[in-house]
Amino acid sequence: xxxxxLGTIAHRLxxxxxxxxxxxxxxxxxxxxVTPPDLLxxxxxxxxxxxxxxxxxxxxLQHTDFPKYFRNSVIVSGSTAIIxxxxxxxxxxxxxxxxxxxxPWIIVLMLLTQMFPLVMLVAPIFKMLSPLGxxxxxxxxxxxxxxxxxxxxxxxxxxxxxxxxxxxxxxxxIDGATRFRAFRQIILPLTLPGIAATLGFVFTAAWSELLFAxxxxxxxxxxxxxxxxxxxxxxxxxxxxxxxAAGVLALIPACLFFLxxxxxLVQGLTAGAVKG
Amino acid sequence: xxxIDVTAIRKNYGSIAVLHGVDLAIxxxxxxxxxxxxxxxxSTLLRMIAGLEEITAGEIQIGGMRxxxxxxxxxxxxxxxxxYALYPHMTVAGNMSYSLRLRRAAKELIAxxxxxxxxxxxxxxxxxxxxxxxxxxQRQRVAMGRAIVRAPKAFLFDEPLSNLDARLRETMRGEIxxxxxxxxATSIYVTHDQIEAMTLADRIVAMNAGLVQQVGxxxxxYDRPANLFVAGFIGSPAMNMFGGTYRAxxxxxxxxxxxxxxxxxxxxxxxxxxxTLGIRPEHVVVGGGQGAxxxxxxxxxxxxxxxxxxxxxxxxLKAFTLERKTxxxxxxxHVTLPPERLHLFDQSGARIA
Numbered sequence: 351x352x353x354x355x356l357g358t359i360a361h362r363l364x365x366x367x368x369x370x371x372x373x374x375x376x377x378x379x380x381x382x383x384v385t386p387p388d389l390l391x392x393x394x395x396x397x398x399x400x401x402x403x404x405x406x407x408x409x410x411l412q413h414t415d416f417p418k419y420f421r422n423s424v425i426v427s428g429s430t431a432i433i434x435x436x437x438x439x440x441x442x443x444x445x446x447x448x449x450x451x452x453x454p455w456i457i458v459l460m461l462l463t464q465m466f467p468l469v470m471l472v473a474p475i476f477k478m479l480s481p482l483g484x485x486x487x488x489x490x491x492x493x494x495x496x497x498x499x500x501x502x503x504x505x506x507x508x509x510x511x512x513x514x515x516x517x518x519x520x521x522x523x524i525d526g527a528t529r530f531r532a533f534r535q536i537i538l539p540l541t542l543p544g545i546a547a548t549l550g551f552v553f554t555a556a557w558s559e560l561l562f563a564x565x566x567x568x569x570x571x572x573x574x575x576x577x578x579x580x581x582x583x584x585x586x587x588x589x590x591x592x593x594x595a596a597g598v599l600a601l602i603p604a605c606l607f608f609l610x611x612x613x614x615l616v617q618g619l620t621a622g623a624v625k626g
Numbered sequence: 627x628x629x630i631d632v633t634a635i636r637k638n639y640g641s642i643a644v645l646h647g648v649d650l651a652i653x654x655x656x657x658x659x660x661x662x663x664x665x666x667x668x669s670t671l672l673r674m675i676a677g678l679e680e681i682t683a684g685e686i687q688i689g690g691m692r693x694x695x696x697x698x699x700x701x702x703x704x705x706x707x708x709x710y711a712l713y714p715h716m717t718v719a720g721n722m723s724y725s726l727r728l729r730r731a732a733k734e735l736i737a738x739x740x741x742x743x744x745x746x747x748x749x750x751x752x753x754x755x756x757x758x759x760x761x762x763x764q765r766q767r768v769a770m771g772r773a774i775v776r777a778p779k780a781f782l783f784d785e786p787l788s789n790l791d792a793r794l795r796e797t798m799r800g801e802i803x804x805x806x807x808x809x810x811a812t813s814i815y816v817t818h819d820q821i822e823a824m825t826l827a828d829r830i831v832a833m834n835a836g837l838v839q840q841v842g843x844x845x846x847x848y849d850r851p852a853n854l855f856v857a858g859f860i861g862s863p864a865m866n867m868f869g870g871t872y873r874a875x876x877x878x879x880x881x882x883x884x885x886x887x888x889x890x891x892x893x894x895x896x897x898x899x900x901x902t903l904g905i906r907p908e909h910v911v912v913g914g915g916q917g918a919x920x921x922x923x924x925x926x927x928x929x930x931x932x933x934x935x936x937x938x939x940x941x942x943l944k945a946f947t948l949e950r951k952t953x954x955x956x957x958x959x960h961v962t963l964p965p966e967r968l969h970l971f972d973q974s975g976a977r978i979a
Contacts, residue, residue, distance in 0.1 A: 517711035520678050523698040524705045525725035525772070539715045 376601075383407070383594035390591060406595035415570045416596050419578030423557060424603060426488050426574055430495040431553040434503050435545055441500070442507030443533060447516065460501035468498070472565045485566050491574070494566065495556045503548050510544025511537065546611035553607055557600075575600050627812055628689030628779040629654045630675060635684035637670055637836075644670050646836045647684070652814065657806050659815045661823035662833035662859070668816045669784055671833075675814065676782050677701050689779055699728075704773035708785040710765045712757040712772075719744075719753040722771045743771045746805070763794045774805070780812040787822065799825060820860050824848070832856045854975035857904050863946060865969070866910070868903045868939050872896070872970070879903045879970070883940030885918055890965025893978045901978065902971040907933065909967035910945035912953070917962035922953040936961060 382390070383406055385399040393399060410416045444450075445457070475494060476485060484490030514537055522532035538545070560576040567573050570581075575596070582593035632650040636643065645667045652658050660668040673679040675686055677698035686693050693701050704725075712721050719740050726736045744750045747767045757765055766786065773781055783802070787795045803826055806813055817823055823830050824844045832839045832847060832855070840852040851857035857865045870881040874897035879887040887903065895901060911917070912934060920943065924935035931948045938961055945961065953959045970978040 515709060515711065517707045517709045518713065520676075520698070521705070521707060521711035521772075522713070522724070523678070524676060524703065525776075526699045526728040528697070528699060531728075536713055 379594050379597050379601075382590055383598045385591060387589075387591050406591040407599070410592050410595045410599065414592070414596075415573070415581070416575070416578055416599070418570065419573050419575040420599065422488060422572055423574040423576075423600070426491050426495065426563075427553050427556040427603075429492045430499065430556040431549050433492070433496050434499045434552045435507075435548045437496070437500050438503035438507045438548055439538070439541070439545065441504040442509075443511050443537070445504065445508045446511035447519075460504065463498070463501050468561055472561065475562070476566060479566065486568055486572060488572050490566055491563060491572075494562050495552075495559065499552045499555060503552055506548050506551070507541070507544055510541050510547075514540050550608055550611055554604055557604060627654050627810070629687075630780055630812060630814070631685075631687040631690075632671070632675070633685045633687075635671065635674065635686065636682045637667070637674060637679065638682045644836050645674075645682075648833075648836075648838055650831060650838065650841070652812060655810045655812055657813045657815065657826060657828045658831060659817060659823040659827035659829075660831045660833060661817055661820060662839075664818055666833045667836040668818075668831075668833050672782055672784055672814060672816045675780075676703060676705050702779045703782055704776055704778040704780075705782040705784065706769045706773055706786045708788050710757075710769040710789075712765055712768055714757050717754050717756055718749060718760070718768050718771075721757070721768055722775050725772070725776050739775045740771075743775045746774065747771050747801075762790055763798065766790060766794075766798060770802075770805070774809065778811075780814065783813065783815040783817075785817055786815075787817075788819075795822075802826060820862065824860070830860075832859060834859075850977065851904075851969065852977050854902060854904075854971050857969060857971070857977075861906055863907045863933055863944050865904045865906050866941075866943050868941050870901060870903060870939075872899050872901045874898075879968075881939035881941075885939050887939070887963055887968070888965055889968060889970065893970055895970070895972065895978050900973050902975075904969035904971065905963050905967055907944040907946040909964060910943065911962040911964060912936075912945050912947055913959055914962070915960055917960045919958050920961045921958045922955050925953070925955055934959075 381398060384402040384404065386401055386403045386405065389399050389401060445453070479485050479490050479494070482490075484493060518536050518540070519527075519529065519532040522536045523529060527535065558576060559574075563574045563577045564580075567577060570578075573581075579593060579596055579600075582589045582596065630650075630652040632648055632652075635645055635648045637645040648667075648671060650658075650671075660671060662668050670679055674681055675688075677693065677696060681694050688701055688703065713724065716724065722740050722743055723736045726739060731739075740753070741750075744753055747770060749764070749767055749771060752760065752764060752768075757768065760768065766789075769786070786802075787798050790798060799822060802815075806826075815822075815826060827844050829841060830844055830847050831841050834855045840847055840856045842850075847856055847860050851860060851865075854867070858867070868879075868881055870879050872878075872893065872895045873880050873886065874892070874895070876886075877889050877892045879889055879901065881887065881903075912920075918938050920936040920938040922934060922936055923942070926933040926935070927950070931946055932950060934945045934947065934953060936943045936945060936959070943961065972978050
């Protein structure tokens with residue numbers, strides 16, 4: 351009894367330590383963002399400033415390009431997430447259900463694209479996009495993000511489809527549905543947790559992507575927010591307060607997004623489909 | 627309602643042949659059971675009729691129309707799956723009405739059909755439930771309901787009772803039979819359970835290794851199995867088999883231990899040809915002080931009767947009797963094999979006339 355209690359305490363304590371470690375940077379982000387500039391260096395490193403302010407936020411929103419970066423990021427990440435999830439569900443379904451010529455090769459090719467460090471690919475991609483007029487444009491960025499996220503998302507979706515018994519769409523097809531309708535009305539609703547996971551994964555990946563955003567885009571008009579954050583670093587100083595305020599604002603969509611999809615992430619929708 | 631004709635159907639998966647040319651004619655309104663051990667191709671044949679597997683060669687007709695190239699949805703058949711395959715995100719009513727909604731049937735018509743199917747199956751109080759809130763037997767019923775709301779040309783059943791416990795299986799078996807009697811729909815039922823096959827079928831199709839072994843009424847297969855496979859597969863406990871030779875002079879079977887069993891009539895068989903003698907356990911007559919001596923190995927009381935494991939004719943012999951007071955282990959009893967109950971098979975396994 352006593353030992354079990356001790357075990358539970360140790361267990362909870364370990365989780366607590368880990369949580370503190372994982373969440374501390376976020377807390378620090380928030381703390382610096384509400385610290386007035388004059389206190390940032392004068393107070394040492396207290397856990398909370400003696401005087402908190404929202405000036406950094408209002409400055410970032412009113413006097414910098416940050417709202418524009420933010421909008422660009424929403425456009426790029428949102429489109430990437432939607433396009434990738436659409437493509438990946440169709441491709442994942444095909445990989446899960448059909449046998450076709452060249453299937454092993456397609457799988458190998460998709461894995462191959464995941465093998466190279468992106469830094470190696472920046473120059474060739476720039477070379478490809480520039481004659482197409484896709485550098486310095488959000489469209490170009492979406493194209494690149496989609497290309498790099500589709501393989502992994504496809505495998506992710508495939509594993510979700512694999513978990514849904516084939517009998518279900520066969521039953522639907524015998525009931526009078528075409529295969530596509532069975533996919534849309536029976537299989538997709540059951541894959542909502544998988545779709546939510548894929549959307550979330552791709553959205554966050556695109557939201558925080560820096561390398562391509564930095565290399566393919568020049569000029570504030572189509573910069574995304576990770577690039578925009580860098581603009582708070584000038585040659586002589588870093589405006590930490592504003593940078594952190596921008597960072598806190600950038601967290602909001604990701605949080606909202608996961609708040610929206612979390613109910614699908616935890617739900618086991620397929621329960622009761624087949625024997626159990 | 628429709629007849630179903632299967633002609634020279636073959637199925638290959640790559641280089642592996644699963645069905646080697648199956649012919650089958652199912653009459654309108656008939657209840658046909660495909661039975662055989664797992665891997666014999668019975669489910670594959672059913673799925674080919676449903677349109678879920680491609681046909682390698684041969685032809686399938688439903689109601690006189692060739693359906694080889696028709697999608698499942700255009701074949702107008704209903705199927706009950708072993709796993710039930712209920713749509714988990716739909717209610718019981720939603721599951722049952724899905725096919726009608728796909729056909730854009732009128733709302734009142736759908737409501738009426740669902741209500742009458744639910745009444746037939748005793749699901750009236752469960753219509754708003756989701757499949758996960760149902761027991762196995764209830765799910766099974768919903769799967770049947772999904773099939774009967776449509777009045778399709780034929781019902782296909784793919785081992786629908788295998789996932790139920792023994793007691794429920796018995797109940798559902800009765801319900802399926804009753805349902806067929808009231809609807810009179812052409813039905814094809816796949817099972818590996820020979821009791822289900824015997825009790826449900828108008829005709830049984832016994833399959834093994836991708837070939838039809840025998841087609842006939844349940845009692846046909848039981849009384850006159852066409853070959854050793856059918857003889858061994860139908861009936862429980864299984865038929866006793868003895869190796870030996872045929873003696874034409876006095877028409878007798880000579881076992882390996884030289885015991886001669888009179889066969890009662892002449893068979894179309896050469897003198898001295900190796901043959902297999904078969905007799906069902908329930909036809910072996912035990913005791914009475916006559917016949918061959920048979921030491922008792924094992925006694926299995928089933929309540930309903932007793933299964934005796936004996937040694938006779940140089941082999942193991944099982945006998946089933948309704949009596950309870952029978953031999954003890956270690957005793958020696960006597961067995962007689964009534965000539966009219968004997969089955970004789972040639973070396974290839976085929977029944978000898």
